[in-house]
Amino acid sequence: MKKLFIASVLVSGLISLNSCKKSESTVETKTTENTALEGNNSTPEAETASQPKTFLVTATPDLVLLGKDKEASVKLTNLKAIELSNPDGKITGIEMSYDVELTNKNPIAKGGYIQLDLSKFRLLLDNGSKISHDKYNYVSADADETKTTNGNTFKLPAGTKPVSLNLFYNETIVNVKLELK
Numbered sequence: 001m002k003k004l005f006i007a008s009v010l011v012s013g014l015i016s017l018n019s020c021k022k023s024e025s026t027v028e029t030k031t032t033e034n035t036a037l038e039g040n041n042s043t044p045e046a047e048t049a050s051q052p053k054t055f056l057v058t059a060t061p062d063l064v065l066l067g068k069d070k071e072a073s074v075k076l077t078n079l080k081a082i083e084l085s086n087p088d089g090k091i092t093g094i095e096m097s098y099d100v101e102l103t104n105k106n107p108i109a110k111g112g113y114i115q116l117d118l119s120k121f122r123l124l125l126d127n128g129s130k131i132s133h134d135k136y137n138y139v140s141a142d143a144d145e146t147k148t149t150n151g152n153t154f155k156l157p158a159g160t161k162p163v164s165l166n167l168f169y170n171e172t173i174v175n176v177k178l179e180l181k
Helices: 002-050
Strands: 054-060 063-066 072-085 091-104 114-117 122-125 138-141 146-157 162-169 172-180
Touching (some): 054 091, 063 172, 072 162, 072 172, 091 114, 114 162, 122 146
Antiparallel strands (some): 054 072, 063 072, 072 091, 091 146
């Protein structure tokens, strides 16, 4: 009986000793997980530092009328600019993008199809030069219809900023002032 009692005490002691060791290893694992999580928290800060600088671009006026009979209403939307850099971190310029919302002001009864050719638009820079699009789309609208085009971009050389955008349609020109913020 004494042998059985001693054996059961030893077995229960070993079981409790093993359970204590498992608890300690669980605590260590949790500490390691917390350290790993803390390391992950610092990663977004590092990513934020390496993200390119972005600008909000405002257009004045944001809605203009073009055409001999002012039949094309053009609104510039989603204006934004991103600073471009090479892998070494040197600034190589700015990419400015925007969307165009075209409304054909002709009444349905009169008819009249309008096509706006964005390749004719010119961006005036603060150094006095004018540049054309890097990428652009055409947009067209039937009478009394509104259509939108997106993905229109200009790539500005390093050290320059946009001053205005010249819009052309049907022998008319409108100058829209631009400002980076």
